[in-house]
Amino acid sequence: MNSKEIAPQIHAVIGGIFPFCNTLVILGEDLLVVDPGCSIESLRRFLATHDKELRDVGTVILSHIHPDHITHAVRLNRLSGCRIAANEITAPLFNEKERMKEFLGFHKANPVRKPWENLVNERMYGALDEGQIDEVLKNGDKFQLDDITLQVIMTPGHLPDHMCLEILNYNLLFAADLDCTEFGPFYGHPRSSIDEFKKSIKLVQGRNYEGIISGHLTEPVVTNYKPALEAYARQFDIREDLVHSAIIEGARTIDDITMTPIIYPSLTNPVFLQFEKWMVEHHVSNLIAIGLIEEKDGHFKEA
Ligand SMILES: [Zn+2]
Structure with missing residues (x-):
């Protein structure tokens, strides 16, 4: 059971x-x-x-x-x-x-x-x-x-x-x-x-x-949920670092960034690719808000 x-x-x-x-x-x-x-x-x-x-x-x-x-x-x-x-x-x-x-x-x-x-x-x-x-x-x-x-x-x-x-x-x-x-x-x-x-x-x-x-x-x-949630929340930072480094390495758009999956290990399914893109978009917005990257004409680059 x-x-x-x-x-x-x-x-x-x-x-x-x-x-x-x-x-x-x-x-x-x-x-x-x-x-x-x-x-x-x-x-x-x-x-x-x-x-x-x-x-x-x-x-x-x-x-x-x-x-x-x-x-x-x-x-x-x-x-x-x-x-x-x-x-x-x-x-x-x-x-x-x-x-x-x-x-x-x-x-x-x-x-x-x-x-x-x-x-x-x-x-x-x-x-x-x-x-x-x-x-x-x-x-x-x-x-x-x-x-x-x-x-x-x-x-x-x-x-x-x-x-x-x-x-x-x-x-x-x-x-x-x-x-x-x-x-x-x-x-x-x-x-x-x-x-x-x-x-x-x-x-x-x-x-x-x-x-x-x-x-x-x-x-x-x-x-033991307090440390468990701490480890869980660490994924926000890990993913944000990966999005940031993708942009440093030359990715200019959400499509560029998600060429190499950050969140899902494989993106053969269009639904999961959509979820990945939306999650990456949230990180990009954060990175713009804290001044680490900037956006011009829909393209991202290091600030
Ligand atoms: Zn849910």
Whole structure:
């Protein structure tokens, strides 16, 4: 069984790396699922071992709008009539998938929109289905489930709508995509922000949790999370240095810089190349802002 008991009634069903994620399940009077992006079979098998079925799910909470986190939300709603909760930024995007696509940078004129939709439909089927959020959450809102209290903590950067959930009874944090993976932080959309991401990491590091639950590690509970997040955040600097040295060595455009991949080891897939370009663009903007490079007529050079 690919799941882990985190505390009494609280389990993670392991989805692991993209295009899956770890799904938090709370087996209460109301059956609650956070981020239903593990495989549907894993979730079904996990529930079966606790004499439950997919149609017993009562509530789904979404940490943010990414397809690998919302994957089965609409399907679970169709099966069980469960309510779906999300924060005030995620909600309108979930309710209207065209807005979600534009929010993620895949507006109609983007040539990578179709390959991205194909990737989502092949690997995260259901994420683009139209659905409806029933309960809108705000920063600091509490969510009660039997004796267990969850509290929303907004942690933007990865995307503007990214939130974590504190599990107050056990002093744990469901950290979603503040995931402590070796890959490092993902900010591959125009509206992602490195600055906001760093602030969110600092916010979590400033709290004294028993542990944080990663949305993508196969061993999901990180107890030693302060140094783990420090190592994770180091990727921002490593990548920024690589972008800077590419420009010093003569790269003049985003296309030049991404000729040699910096973030993804291989860029044969146009969707990942798009993510890489957006992440590199964020670093270029930073380098311009701090005066290390300058831009003229769409070309970069050392300042
Ligand atoms: Zn995400």
